[in-house]
Amino acid sequence: MVKIECIIRPERFEDVNSALGELGIVGMTTSEVRGCGRQRGYVERYRGTEYQVRLIPKMKLELVVRDDQVDGVIRAISGAAHTGEVGDGKIFLSRIDDAVRIRTDERGESAL
Numbered sequence: 001m002v003k004i005e006c007i008i009r010p011e012r013f014e015d016v017n018s019a020l021g022e023l024g025i026v027g028m029t030t031s032e033v034r035g036c037g038r039q040r041g042y043v044e045r046y047r048g049t050e051y052q053v054r055l056i057p058k059m060k061l062e063l064v065v066r067d068d069q070v071d072g073v074i075r076a077i078s079g080a081a082h083t084g085e086v087g088d089g090k091i092f093l094s095r096i097d098d099a100v101r102i103r104t105d106e107r108g109e110s111a112l
Helices: 010-022 067-081
Strands: 002-008 029-035 042-046 049-053 056-065 089-095
Touching: 002 010, 002 067, 010 056, 010 067, 056 067, 067 089
Parallel strands: none
Antiparallel strands: 002 056, 002 089, 029 056, 042 049
16 A cells, blocks of 8 residues: 655645546545745735745645555646646655554555
């Protein structure tokens, strides 16, 4: 099993969610987060004063999938989140040793 964490633009979330739904991926956790990377924020003006906004709103998605689903999920996320501009996001992969469904005590892939 692999845990996929991705940081994407908030306006691309619905497209990514639809693309994952087409693959049959329904379980995920989402969070509204703020961060910075190469995009480096932007300059804002308020009452004639300029200030730098470094932390930009993003969406973080976390999902655990079977090993055979990983490539398809990455393609779906990348395709749906891609705009070609700085700040499109990142995808991180981590190996998951085990999972437990609390309600039934199922373990491994059957707990997904």
